[in-house]
Amino acid sequence: MITEETLLRQSSGKGRGWDRVVRGIFATLTYLILFIAVLLFGKICWDGAPTLFTSEAPFINTSFLFDKNETLHVFDTAAGERLQLPASQYMEYVKQHGEEAIFHHKSFSYSGGGIIGPIAGTLLLTAGSILLALFFGVSAAIYLSEYAKDSPFIRAVRLAILNLAGVPSIVFGLFGFSVFVLAVPIITQEPASRSLLAIPLFGTGSFLSFQGWNSSLLAGCATLACMILPVIITASEESLKSVPQGFRDASLALGATRWQTIRTSVLPFSLPGILTSSLLAITRVAGETAPIMFTAAVAAKDDLPWEGISNPFEIFSSQVQALPYHIYTLAARIPNSEYTQRAQFGSVFVFLLLVAIMSFSSMYLRAKMRAKLKW
Amino acid sequence: MNHAIQIEHLDFCYGTKQALFDVSMDIPALQVTALIGPSGCGKSTLLRCLNRINDRIPGAHVTGGSIKIHGIDVMRPDIDLLKLRRHVGMVFQKYNPFAMSIYENVAYSSRIAKIKDKAKLDEIVESSLRDAALWDDVKDRLHDSAFGLSGGQQQRLCIARAIANRPEILLMDEPCAALDPLATLKIEELIQDLKKQFTIIIVTHNMAQASRCSDKTAFMYLGKLIEFDDTGALFSNPKVKQTEQYITGSFG
Numbered sequence: 001m002i003t004e005e006t007l008l009r010q011s012s013g014k015g016r017g018w019d020r021v022v023r024g025i026f027a028t029l030t031y032l033i034l035f036i037a038v039l040l041f042g043k044i045c046w047d048g049a050p051t052l053f054t055s056e057a058p059f060i061n062t063s064f065l066f067d068k069n070e071t072l073h074v075f076d077t078a079a080g081e082r083l084q085l086p087a088s089q090y091m092e093y094v095k096q097h098g099e100e101a102i103f104h105h106k107s108f109s110y111s112g113g114g115i116i117g118p119i120a121g122t123l124l125l126t127a128g129s130i131l132l133a134l135f136f137g138v139s140a141a142i143y144l145s146e147y148a149k150d151s152p153f154i155r156a157v158r159l160a161i162l163n164l165a166g167v168p169s170i171v172f173g174l175f176g177f178s179v180f181v182l183a184v185p186i187i188t189q190e191p192a193s194r195s196l197l198a199i200p201l202f203g204t205g206s207f208l209s210f211q212g213w214n215s216s217l218l219a220g221c222a223t224l225a226c227m228i229l230p231v232i233i234t235a236s237e238e239s240l241k242s243v244p245q246g247f248r249d250a251s252l253a254l255g256a257t258r259w260q261t262i263r264t265s266v267l268p269f270s271l272p273g274i275l276t277s278s279l280l281a282i283t284r285v286a287g288e289t290a291p292i293m294f295t296a297a298v299a300a301k302d303d304l305p306w307e308g309i310s311n312p313f314e315i316f317s318s319q320v321q322a323l324p325y326h327i328y329t330l331a332a333r334i335p336n337s338e339y340t341q342r343a344q345f346g347s348v349f350v351f352l353l354l355v356a357i358m359s360f361s362s363m364y365l366r367a368k369m370r371a372k373l374k375w
Numbered sequence: 376m377n378h379a380i381q382i383e384h385l386d387f388c389y390g391t392k393q394a395l396f397d398v399s400m401d402i403p404a405l406q407v408t409a410l411i412g413p414s415g416c417g418k419s420t421l422l423r424c425l426n427r428i429n430d431r432i433p434g435a436h437v438t439g440g441s442i443k444i445h446g447i448d449v450m451r452p453d454i455d456l457l458k459l460r461r462h463v464g465m466v467f468q469k470y471n472p473f474a475m476s477i478y479e480n481v482a483y484s485s486r487i488a489k490i491k492d493k494a495k496l497d498e499i500v501e502s503s504l505r506d507a508a509l510w511d512d513v514k515d516r517l518h519d520s521a522f523g524l525s526g527g528q529q530q531r532l533c534i535a536r537a538i539a540n541r542p543e544i545l546l547m548d549e550p551c552a553a554l555d556p557l558a559t560l561k562i563e564e565l566i567q568d569l570k571k572q573f574t575i576i577i578v579t580h581n582m583a584q585a586s587r588c589s590d591k592t593a594f595m596y597l598g599k600l601i602e603f604d605d606t607g608a609l610f611s612n613p614k615v616k617q618t619e620q621y622i623t624g625s626f627g
Contacts, residue, residue, distance in 0.1 A: 149433060246471045250533070253428055253465035254484040254540060255457045264483070268474045372474070372520070 041352075048349025051342050064346055067114030069300065069321070074339050076103040084339060086112030109334050110300060110326070111343040115350060120304055121217075121320030122354065125296065126286045128221035128316075129228065130278055136225070137232030138274060144233070145240040146262055165230035170290040176223025177294040182212040217305065218316040220296020227291055228281040232274075239273025240266060275366040282358050286351075289324040297325040299333065323351045379404035379544060379574040380425065384440035387420060389432065394420045397440070398600045400593060404543075407566060407575045409589035409606065411582055412621070417598040418578045422546050425449070425576070426463040427456055444544065461488070464542035464573075468549040470530040472521035477504075477513050480521050480532055484540045499539055506572070507535035508565050527558025531565065538573065545569065547577040551584065563588045582622055586610050594618045 054061050070086040077083060078101050085093060094102065140161075148154045183196055191198035191209035198209040213219045243266050251261035289297075298319045305320050306312075330344045380402040387395035395417045402408050410418035423429045424442060427449060441448050449459055461484070472480050479486075481500045490496060500517070504510040509531045513524070521532055530550060537545060547566075551559040566575060566588050579585050585592050586606055593603040594617075602609060602618045613619040620626055 244469075244471070246467050246469050247473075248431075249428055249465075250467060250471045250536075251473070251483075252431070253426060253460055253467075254487070254536065255459075255461040256483075256487050257457060260487050264475070265473055 044345060044348050044352060047341065047345035048347075048352075051346030052349055052353075064114045065119070065350070066116050068302070068304070069110055069115060069117050069326075070113035071110070072108040072112030072339060072343070073105065074108070075105040077101060078103070084112070088113075106339075108337065108340050110330055111334070111340045115323070115326065115343075115347055117301055117304060117321040118323040118326035118347070119350065119354065120306075121297070121322040122286055122324070122351075124217055124305055124315075124320060125220050125224060125292065125322055126282060126358065128217065129224035129285050130282060132221055132225035133228050133232050133281060134274070134278060137229050138236050140229075140233050141236035141240055141274075142262060142267075145237045146258065146266065161230050161233050165234070167227075168290075169227060169288050172223055172227040173291040173294055176219060176226065176291055180213055180219035180222045181215055181295050183210055184212050185210045186213065213317065215295055215298075215319050216317045217296055217320050220292045220320070220322075221316075223291045223295045224285045224288065227288065228285055231281055231284075232277050235277030235280075236270070236274045239270040239277070242273065243269045272366045272370045275362055275369065279359060279362045279366070282362060283355050286355050286358065287324055289322075289328055292322055292325060296320055297322045299325070299329045323347060323354070327351065377404045378402065379444065380576075381443045381446075382421075382440070383443070385421075385424070385437065385442060386439035387417075387424060387429075388434075388436060388438050390434035393438070394598050395424075396598045398595075398598075399440075400600060400603050402574065402576060403591065404574045405570060405572075406590040407570050407577060407588055408591045408593065409585035410576065410578045410593050410595060411580075411585050412595035412601075413626075414580075416595040418593075418595045419548055420598075421595070422465075422548055422576060422578050425544070425546055426460050426465055427454075428460070428465065430456065461540045462542050463544045463546060464537035464540055465546040466530070466534050466537050466548065466550050468552045470526060470533050470553065472524075472529050472532050472536070475521065476518045477521050477524070477532060478517040481535050481539050483536060503535040503539040504532075506538055506569065507531045508561065508568070509535055525558070527554050527561060530554060530558070530562060534562075534565065534569075538569070543574060545573040545575045547575065549578050549580060552580065559584070582610075594621060596621070 051064055052061055053059055067086075070088060072084060072086060073090040074082065074084050083093075144154065144158065182194070185208050187201070187206050188209050188211075189206055191207045192211045195209040195211035198207040198211075200207050213222075247265040247269065248261055251265040252258075256264070296319060298321060301319060301321050303318075305315050305318055309315060309318065327344070327347050330340060330347060334340060336344075378401040382398055382400050382402070385395055385398040386393065398417075398421060410421065412418050420429065424437065425444075429435045437450050441450060443449070444463070447454075473483060475483070478500055481503050482496050485496055485499050490499075501510060504513065509528060512528055513532075516523075521529065524532060530553075534545075534550070551562050554562065563584065566577070569575060570590075577585075577589065589606045591603065592606045592609045594601045594609065594613075594615075596617055602613060602615045604614070609618065610622055613622060
């Protein structure tokens with residue numbers, strides 16, 4: 001029986017009031033998180049943006065982005081003016097005015113000049129490790145999803161891959177150090193004394209020496225790739241599995257082989273999903289410090305990775321600077337002062353921008369692919 | 376009568392679950408044979424046995440009987456599946472063109488057969504599209520994506536793709552299930568043209584469609600072949616009670 005009483009809103013009620021309180025608690029917590037996030041990014045932007053942006057055209061401080069990293073020298077001139085100059089300009093100044101024109105001299109390592117070295121290093125490490133991880137990861141995902149029959153062994157393999165995703169990054173760093181830096185085989189004319197095993201290749205005068213790749217771009221990329229492999233494998237497998245069975249049937253029914261079928265009717269449709277996983281991987285790889293600390297990164301390096309090498313492949317065997325490691329160095333390894341802030345927050349700000357740009361470009365790529373491949 | 380396919384006492388299982396029980400039927404060449412029956416009756420399973428596309432499902436296997444195409448047992452272990460499927464084409468319920476141009480979709484099977492001659496490819500593509508009554512619709516945009524076509528056109532593209540191989544037998548698994556009535560009508564007309572060149576076996580839920588476009592009709596129920604006869608005879612004068620109940624709509 002419907003009466004006004006059963007339908008009209010009760011003006012007061014205990015249940016309703018309690019509901020409002022609960023809603024208030026959840027809302028407060030949500031806005032608290034938002035507040036903290038805004039505070040964090042606000043602080044970085046507030047302190048970092050002035051380093052990168054200038055008030056005159058082209059509005060971007062290109063010297064911070066594209067100059068090499070140098071020591072910062074702070075001193076007073078004879079006129080009492082306080083100057084901050086990177087090492088190269090400081091040398092000029094001393095040459096012109098002589099040592100006696102310098103008062104209250106202080107120097108801060110890594111804080112002057114620009115950060116092209118760390119930027120280039122991070123870009124190379126990210127690109128290299130993503131390419132490596134995509135190659136191995138997608139191959140493994142194709143095997144697991146398209147070829148392997150469901151068996152206890154394959155289930156164990158899947159579980160092992162999933163567990164790998166939970167291993168802390170410092171463990172990957174040590175693994176990379178002991179394997180890629182010290183133990184993987186290379187072909188060389190003269191094996192190092194620390195080589196674990198040197199097998200002579202008869203007729204060539206070379207040895208297959210298990211002495212590792214040293215601390216190098218390649219070792220760093222390989223270590224980072226190992227770290228993100230589980231993410232890429234799992235996500236790629238899911239993405240391959242979500243391609244409708246009908247696409248595979250259509251190709252098989254035309255007399256195509258498994259591989260032809262995968263290439264033409266499965267992979268193109270799973271690419272957006274695979275890209276999504278590599279998107280997550282990019283931000284993770286670019287931001288990790290622990291895995292590259294022992295395997296690829298150096299705090300200071302005068303040459304850019306592609307400078308001073310006799311052939312292009314040497315780029316892989318050279319050490320690099322990297323943004324997260326550079327930030328760590330600036331924050332923890334040198335005394336902090338008002339003069340180091342520019343480099344510190346500037347680096348952090350550029351780093352955030354770089355990660356954002358990489359993420360957005362792969363998001364854009366994914367959206368474009370999705371639009372093209374609708375079914 | 377010339378039989379393209381002879382199925383003898385076929386038993387088929389998905390793992391431990393038996394899906395086909397002792398199915399025997401002779402399918403005539405250059406005619407349309409319709410398989411009807413309620414969902415899960417095994418008609419699609421039977422169809423998918425003919426080009427052995429069920430092989431990829433784990434645990435699916437024939438447990439008894441045989442399927443002979445022109446006298447050759449297709450279940451023999453030394454059958455080359457890739458070759459078999461070039462002779463037995465298939466069109467699916469949901470139209471599924473590849474993510475390529477219209478041209479490349481039709482040329483796909485020729486490309487995997489390593490035909491490289493451009494003139495020959497053009498000829499195969501044109502004749503297949505003509506046979507599928509699609510040439511006039513798409514001849515000006517052969518290199519556009521296949522996804523730009525309407526549903527009915529995409530399904531006809533899939534038919535063109537299947538007959539580009541020049542198979543002898545064409546399997547159709549509910550080809551009109553995802554189409555509107557007008558597109559369905561076009562496909563049915565197309566089937567009448569195609570049966571001059573191909574032996575067609577069509578699975579359909581739509582009894583009116585079976586009666587309109589097939590020469591022979593098989594009624595299946597719970598994995599068994601209940602009745603198999605000329606379409607006219609089966610619909611006007613069914614011999615088995617279950618068939619009569621099904622086609623008059625008493626169940627199913």
